[in-house]
Amino acid sequence: MTRPRRDPRAERASIQVAGEARPRFDRTARRTGSGRPRRDPRAERAGQRVAGESRPRYDLSQTVRFDAAVITEAQPKTAAVAPPKILVLENPAFLVAVVPDAPGGRLSSHDRQVLGAARALAGREGGVAILTLGPCEGVGPAGADRCLPLEAVEGYDPASQTARVAAALTALAARHVLFPESLDGGDLARRVAVRLGEPVFTNAEVVAANGLVRPAKGRRVEQRVAPGMLATVAPDAVAEYGGPPREARLLSVDGEAPTPSPQKNPKRIVSAARVPADPATVPLALAEFVVSAGNGLTDLDTFRQVVAALHATPGASRVLCDAGLMPRHTQVGASGTVLAATCYFALGISGAPQHLQGVAGCEHVVAVNTDLHAAMIERAGLAIVQDAQVVMPALLRLLEQEAGENA
Amino acid sequence: MKIVVLLSAGRHPVSGAPVLPRMEAQAIRIAAALGEAVGLHAGPDAEAVREALGLGLTHIEHIAVADGLDPVPALAARLAAMAPDLVLAGRRGQGGPESGIVPYALAEALDLLLIPDVVAVSGGPDTLTLDQSLGRGALRRVAVRGPVLATVHPDAAAPLAYAFGKARRGTIELVGAAAKATDVPEAVVEERPYRRRPKLVKGAPTGGSAAERLKAATGEGGSATKGRLLVEPDPEEAAREILAHLRQIGVLADASKSAK
Ligand SMILES: Cc1cc2nc3c(=O)[nH]c(=O)nc-3n(C[C@H](O)[C@H](O)[C@H](O)COP(=O)(O)OP(=O)(O)OC[C@H]3O[C@@H](n4cnc5c(N)ncnc54)[C@H](O)[C@@H]3O)c2cc1C
Numbered sequence: 167m168t169r170p171r172r173d174p175r176a177e178r179a180s181i182q183v184a185g186e187a188r189p190r191f192d193r194t195a196r197r198t199g200s201g202r203p204r205r206d207p208r209a210e211r212a213g214q215r216v217a218g219e220s221r222p223r224y225d226l227s228q229t230v231r232f233d234a235a236v237i238t239e240a241q242p243k244t245a246a247v248a249p250p251k252i253l254v255l256e257n258p259a260f261l262v263a264v265v266p267d268a269p270g271g272r273l274s275s276h277d278r279q280v281l282g283a284a285r286a287l288a289g290r291e292g293g294v295a296i297l298t299l300g301p302c303e304g305v306g307p308a309g310a311d312r313c314l315p316l317e318a319v320e321g322y323d324p325a326s327q328t329a330r331v332a333a334a335l336t337a338l339a340a341r342h343v344l345f346p347e348s349l350d351g352g353d354l355a356r357r358v359a360v361r362l363g364e365p366v367f368t369n370a371e372v373v374a375a376n377g378l379v380r381p382a383k384g385r386r387v388e389q390r391v392a393p394g395m396l397a398t399v400a401p402d403a404v405a406e407y408g409g410p411p412r413e414a415r416l417l418s419v420d421g422e423a424p425t426p427s428p429q430k431n432p433k434r435i436v437s438a439a440r441v442p443a444d445p446a447t448v449p450l451a452l453a454e455f456v457v458s459a460g461n462g463l464t465d466l467d468t469f470r471q472v473v474a475a476l477h478a479t480p481g482a483s484r485v486l487c488d489a490g491l492m493p494r495h496t497q498v499g500a501s502g503t504v505l506a507a508t509c510y511f512a513l514g515i516s517g518a519p520q521h522l523q524g525v526a527g528c529e530h531v532v533a534v535n536t537d538l539h540a541a542m543i544e545r546a547g548l549a550i551v552q553d554a555q556v557v558m559p560a561l562l563r564l565l566e567q568e569a570g571e572n573a
Numbered sequence: 574m575k576i577v578v579l580l581s582a583g584r585h586p587v588s589g590a591p592v593l594p595r596m597e598a599q600a601i602r603i604a605a606a607l608g609e610a611v612g613l614h615a616g617p618d619a620e621a622v623r624e625a626l627g628l629g630l631t632h633i634e635h636i637a638v639a640d641g642l643d644p645v646p647a648l649a650a651r652l653a654a655m656a657p658d659l660v661l662a663g664r665r666g667q668g669g670p671e672s673g674i675v676p677y678a679l680a681e682a683l684d685l686l687l688i689p690d691v692v693a694v695s696g697g698p699d700t701l702t703l704d705q706s707l708g709r710g711a712l713r714r715v716a717v718r719g720p721v722l723a724t725v726h727p728d729a730a731a732p733l734a735y736a737f738g739k740a741r742r743g744t745i746e747l748v749g750a751a752a753k754a755t756d757v758p759e760a761v762v763e764e765r766p767y768r769r770r771p772k773l774v775k776g777a778p779t780g781g782s783a784a785e786r787l788k789a790a791t792g793e794g795g796s797a798t799k800g801r802l803l804v805e806p807d808p809e810e811a812a813r814e815i816l817a818h819l820r821q822i823g824v825l826a827d828a829s830k831s832a833k
Contacts (some may be wrong), residue, residue: 324687349706534811
């Protein structure tokens with residue numbers, strides 16, 4: 167048996183684009199006649215390109231049939247610009263519940279991570295339900311399919327809060343329930359666990375459908391179990407949900423009649439009052455906002471006034487502590503205190519590596535220095551090249567003026 | 574006032590040597606300031622908690638419970654007999670499963686009020702004031718009536734110094750053994766050596782290049798690359814910029830609010 171003989175010249179002539187002075191050939195056209203269609207690697211590559219990113223990215227999991235070179239046109243460029251579509255899950259096969267801390271009605275980043283973990287557990291079929299005490303905003307974009315707002319408990323009353331959450335969880339019949347392993351979330355999780363009589367898998371560092379992993383015995387071993395009913399998720403261990411926003415459809419649970427503390431002696435907590443941290447005395451490692459003085463500062467009296475006026479915690483570089491100008495416990499850096507502050511305000515500090523190590527965890531840095539090329543200026547979100555001795559009185563004047571206007 | 578401090582056989586987080594967990598040592602300090610306190614340990618060997626005698630306790634009661642058994646029923650029975658006004662425990666164990674569930678199980682078994690993460694306790698037998706840590710040095714001051722179980726937070730005052738003489742004078746008394754414990758069906762736990770996992774980098778772009786992730790990790794990305802630089806501004810203008818920036822971050826209260 168013989169194959170029909172190919173005629174390359176005729177084939178070539180048939181794909182020539184008509185009406186051009188220079189001969190051009192359309193190789194994407196499906197060849198009639200014999201032989202395998204010709205691959206077009208460039209078109210295949212272009213077809214794998216993820217639309218709408220400035221840096222080219224290719225989705226290699228997508229196998230492009232080599233004869234389907236038109237795939238590029240099938241991806242309209244406008245798809246990325248359009249607002250992300252809200253994902254709707256009609257009938258989830260099961261629910262993964264999340265009970266966030268949500269301080270002040272907003273999700274903390276730890277809460278978002280727990281929602282990301284719940285999303286990973288839910289997979290394609292499952293839904294994520296969030297149980298908030300009081301209203302909470304932005305739960306849909308964080309990955310919640312359902313939202314069940316419970317009535318907030320007024321005052322500090324962990325017992326009735328536990329009763330409310332436990333009742334709602336029983337009514338919801340979620341397959342898994344995740345809590346953040348924070349001060350409040352970890353407490354609530356354990357209370358709910360002993361109330362429901364379920365084991366709780368605390369401080370999970372890996373959350374996946376095939377198993378949860380937690381450190382134990384002083385981080386010597388890790389324990390892995392199949393996901394149970396209750397678990398708490400460690401901070402900064404699981405990524406937040408990054409997909410399109412979800413529906414966060416409001417749920418109502420009928421069996422939710424909060425029994426008013428079924429204890430024998432209900433009023434055991436007489437009073438509870440919040441005492442905010444005093445920035446002047448709080449340990450440096452716990453401080454929220456640190457104002458720090460360096461070798462470029464000569465006027466330490468004004469510095470102390472600025473610290474007091476800004477309601478900040480004082481810090482210093484090693485030079486000042488060695489000279490005895492500032493107490494040793496204020497030293498920031500590798501051989502002093504490593505900060506966990508939100509904002510660090512450096513006055514006259516050059517930013518030696520040993521000092522910057524102490525500031526590495528600070529999200530925002532403001533620096534005042536006379537040297538444009540100081541490392542601290544480079545590190546700062548707001549950098550001011552100016553003499554600190556004139557900026558400090560200006561700050562004080564401005565704060566005083568504002569206080570006067572509002573008095 | 575009757576105070577009981579729950580003691581556990583801990584392991585040092587670095588060396589693995591037997592040691593009294595720091596939070597329990599801190600609990601002893603809190604208890605010693607309030608009055609006479611008794612230690613309570615359930616476990617195979619009381620030698621594990623002898624260190625507590627040098628840190629401020631004079632007497633420890635020991636319930637013999639075989640290794641690997643749940644200590645909660647034995648502890649609950651003994652606590653019910655002692656009827657203390659205040660029970661102190663660490664917020665987590667150290668060197669064991671470290672789940673921190675024992676105080677909660679005890680509070681449920683005895684119907685005690687539980688206040689977690691306490692850094693200081695004051696007051697008398699009828700009304701106690703507990704300072705509860707809310708993180709970052711903020712506190713919640715809770716006044717409670719009646720018996721209470723509190724767990725101690727690491728931010729509490731540092732433990733008392735170890736005193737050898739006191740440790741020798743202190744006594745450990747065996748107060749009983751747990752009845753043949755019923756075997757609780759344990760969840761299937763698979764254990765393997767701990768493996769460090771990469772820490773989540775905050776603010777790293779998802780799917781960014783390695784260089785972008787490195788920048789985010791070293792803090793050179795984010796605010797620093799987008800940072801504002803003012804060269805030789807007028808001092809008044811600089812002050813205005815600084816205050817506006819601090820307010821935008823949220824570490825400084827608004828001028829109108831702070832005046833109130
Ligand atoms: C083993 C070791 C450990 C160390 N650990 C630490 C540590 O934990 N913490 C620590 O801080 N240091 C530590 N150091 C010291 C560190 O290396 C630096 O020497 C120190 O941080 C420098 O402090 P500084 O920025 O205040 O002073 P300098 O480096 O002298 O910087 C002063 C800055 O102020 C600026 N300036 C001058 N005049 C003015 C003005 N009028 N207005 C505004 N700015 C002005 C200058 O331009 C300069 O940038 C350690 C060093 C070693 C060797």
